[in-house]
Amino acid sequence: MSTIRGARERARIEVTAAIKDEARRQLAAEGAAKLSLRAVARELGMVSSALYRYFPSRDDLLTALIVDAYDAIGEAAEAAHAKAAGQAAVHPARWMAVACDVRDWALAHPHEYALIYGSPVPGYTAPQATVGPASRVGQVFIGLVRDAHVAEGLAVPSLAAELRPEATRMTADLAADLPPAVVVSLVSAWAQLFGLISFELFGQFNRVVEAREQLFRQAVHELGRSVGLLDGRSAGAAGTRI
Amino acid sequence: MSTIRGARERARIEVTAAIKDEARRQLAAEGAAKLSLRAVARELGMVSSALYRYFPSRDDLLTALIVDAYDAIGEAAEAAHAKAAGQAAVHPARWMAVACDVRDWALAHPHEYALIYGSPVPGYTAPQATVGPASRVGQVFIGLVRDAHVAEGLAVPSLAAELRPEATRMTADLAADLPPAVVVSLVSAWAQLFGLISFELFGQFNRVVEAREQLFRQAVHELGRSVGLLDGRSAGAAGTRI
DNA sequence: CCGTTGTGAGAGCGGTGCTCTCGCTTGAGA
DNA sequence: TCTCAAGCGAGAGCACCGCTCTCACAACGG
Secondary structure: OOOOOOHHHHHHHHHHHHHHHHHHHHHHHHOHHHOOHHHHHHHOOOOHHHHOOOOOOHHHHHHHHHHHHHHHHHHHHHHHHHHHHHOOOOHHHHHHHHHHHHHHHHHHOHHHHHHHHOOOOOOOOOOHHHHHHHOHHHHHHHHHHHHHHHHHOOOOOOOOHHHHHHHHHHHHHHOOOOOHHHHHHHHHHHHHHHHHHHHHHOOOOOOOOOOHHHHHHHHHHHHHHHOOOOOOOOOOOOOOOO | OOOOOOHHHHHHHHHHHHHHHHHHHHHHHHOHHHOOHHHHHHHOOOOHHHHOOOOOOHHHHHHHHHHHHHHHHHHHHHHHHHHHHHOOOOHHHHHHHHHHHHHHHHHHOHHHHHHHHOOOOOOOOOOHHHHHHHOHHHHHHHHHHHHHHHHHOOOOOOOOHHHHHHHHHHHHHHOOOOOHHHHHHHHHHHHHHHHHHHHHHOOOOOOOOOOHHHHHHHHHHHHHHHOOOOOOOOOOOOOOOO
16 A cells, blocks of 8 residues: 555655645644635745646645644544543543643644634535544544443433433444433533633633633533543532642 | 715615625625625626725625624524513523524524634634624623522532632623622533534534434533523423423 | 815726646556 | 656636726715
8 A cells, every 4th residue: 555656656745745734834824714725836836727736626625634634633632532541540630631632732723723613614515534534532532431431430411301312313323332311411512612612712702711721621620520420439529620 | 963964975874784785695695705895896786996985895894794793693692581581481491592592593694603603714803893792692691690690599600719810800890790600600601502503503513413402402401500590499300401 | 166075987906716738757558 | 668648837818806096977065
């Protein structure tokens, strides 16, 4: 698979990478809306039409960046989980660690975050290639909760009757070994976690919240409880810092 | 103030409104990124340069649409609150009604929602004029919780020590008559609520969640509890539908 | 009545995404 | 080893974009 096929193939791979790198640079500098094929080509000393040999359209270049961004934030989450698990931290602490590292990644890469968790671009519909990388962060949280379930059990939250069919469907799709009520809470918590990050990053907290990290930690702690993570052995005060 | 000043002024008001209407139409059809001054002018039978008599730049037109969108969703929230309060519903039910109507507005106006709660446009920084309208939805929730506090009290959540200074600051800014811990929870709940809506609207729930309204209701119910709203007189099961 | 002021039209600037054609180079198969 | 299709970059060009400037006209206030 990874055999060296020849100078041509090698050059193609290198040029493709260079285009993505420059595009990512412009993305970080100016945001997705100002990403310009011509500007990328100019910076690379190419002519704009040559770029179309590598990406059929601007949207395809954006798709590549989207996939990369999903992979990057997914990798950050996986690394945070691995590190926290390696330190044998209790599960609420792991939950907190992963959430904080996801937030840190978002703060460090605001435009890439906006690309994947912000408003979708106009006519653009996410191609199939993005669904795998897009699920990596969620998979980390699922794995974390699964570990907690196996290791020390969960305080299974209650589940409205009307939500039961959907809960069983989601459970079959996402984590068949978890209680349906936990899966529902987990999906809700997932959306709410990114709601906190998005509000901070997109400026809704301007002039409202100053101590954003502390607020985030408090909310994430509460979200961990809502999915059933047990606070160590005995239940401490709800608001204690982990 | 509202005297009829003459044909010129009148025409200006009408043309300005027509431009905004057409722009909103294009916004709904194609999204903010594809909103084109030339296209708006073309549709209105004007020449593009004439538009600059009414809006100094494309960004100014966008700002006007942003303010309108904030006002629209704020108005929806206020109407929902007034209606629910008029029906003398218990406070968790009012909370649910407002949240659901906000979500309904978002589903009905996805592009306008994306304009105000999605990724900010590249170089654009929200002008001062937007902060008033932007706070209307939040004010509704604050008022609702204040009513509950006065009428039947709140189950004040716990508050981490490290968050106390920020909590008192926010309380002074937002709702001096509410317990600081409630204000913190309320701000968190606010962000998390829009996180749920954004995930649904921006496609993160695709292939994951089907019964979105039910999931939303369950999460909103839980958020209401998290800010201290009391479940009627006695505490029912956590997951019961309101 | 006259001059100021608001207005629309038009041309034009530099930019964009994208297409097409034209040669050159590369590399695999005859 | 030669040949020829495929890959590639350059360039011209299309239709669009936001925005600026000038010019002529119409409305309006003094």
